[in-house]
Amino acid sequence: MTLLEREPTEGLPVARKAVLRTARLTLRAPRPDDAKAIKALINDRRIAENTASIPHPYTLKDARAFIANAAGKPAFVITRDDGRLIGGGGIDLRPRGYEIGYWIGVPYWGNGYATEAARALVDHAFRDLDLTELLAGARVTNPASRRVLEKCGFQWTHVVLQRVVALNSSAPSDRFRLDRGLWASLRSWGKAELID
Numbered sequence: 001m002t003l004l005e006r007e008p009t010e011g012l013p014v015a016r017k018a019v020l021r022t023a024r025l026t027l028r029a030p031r032p033d034d035a036k037a038i039k040a041l042i043n044d045r046r047i048a049e050n051t052a053s054i055p056h057p058y059t060l061k062d063a064r065a066f067i068a069n070a071a072g073k074p075a076f077v078i079t080r081d082d083g084r085l086i087g088g089g090g091i092d093l094r095p096r097g098y099e100i101g102y103w104i105g106v107p108y109w110g111n112g113y114a115t116e117a118a119r120a121l122v123d124h125a126f127r128d129l130d131l132t133e134l135l136a137g138a139r140v141t142n143p144a145s146r147r148v149l150e151k152c153g154f155q156w157t158h159v160v161l162q163r164v165v166a167l168n169s170s171a172p173s174d175r176f177r178l179d180r181g182l183w184a185s186l187r188s189w190g191k192a193e194l195i196d
């Protein structure tokens with residue numbers, strides 16, 4: 001069986017990179033001393049309620065558990081050139097396949113950081129991890145995330161009812177997909193954006 005035929009449950013190959021760099025950002029593995037900064041930014045309903053699995057309130061214990069669990073996985077914190085931690089993101093194995101997820105601390109919204117980080121995650125998934133498709137989800141009430149995904153080339157597929165831990169309930173969520181072929185085409189055209 002080749003890597004391309006790999007079943008999602010078989011885990012990611014070891015081409016995982018510890019650090020991804022973009023024009024303005026560094027995505028690196030979380031460290032124990034990031035716990036306070038992660039908690040300070042993520043402990044906000046506007047973040048938790050737009051993700052499937054971030055609890056609210058979010059405690060230091062949650063941050064430490066996230067950091068411990070991230071070891072060896074494509075899970076990153078997002079930092080700026082000034083060293084400030086501004087968010088997080090990664091590629092997770094979910095029941096439907098590999099999914100990207102990301103969050104940016106509220107004070108840093110609207111600067112293009114999520115788009116820049118999501119593109120780095122997408123490139124990492126296809127170029128280094130050899131995935132054939134990437135999935136993503138965004139609540140239907142989250143146009144900013146939808147826009148980020150569209151700018152990365154993701155295409156809408158359908159709507160599901162998604163469990164949202166912070167709501168202790170489920171909410172409608174748009175589902176998106178990007179396959180390796182489309183990603184490669186966008187790359188070769190030098191066109192990272194489908195819509196503008």
Ligand SMILES: CC(C)(COP(=O)(O)OP(=O)(O)OC[C@H]1O[C@@H](n2cnc3c(N)ncnc32)[C@H](O)[C@@H]1OP(=O)(O)O)[C@@H](O)C(=O)NCCC(=O)NCCS
Nearest residue numbers: 047050102103104109110111112113114115143144145147
């Ligand atoms: C979604 C999120 C990551 C966006 O972060 P960000 O750094 O502000 O995003 P960017 O600046 O890269 O891009 C946001 C895009 O959405 C657009 N946008 C923002 N609010 C919008 C709204 N209410 N309606 C329509 N578009 C909107 C922006 O104009 C921008 O698009 P543009 O570049 O074409 O102008 C951030 O709001 C967040 O962390 N939300 C909570 C967690 C979350 O939703 N995670 C994603 C789901 S896993």
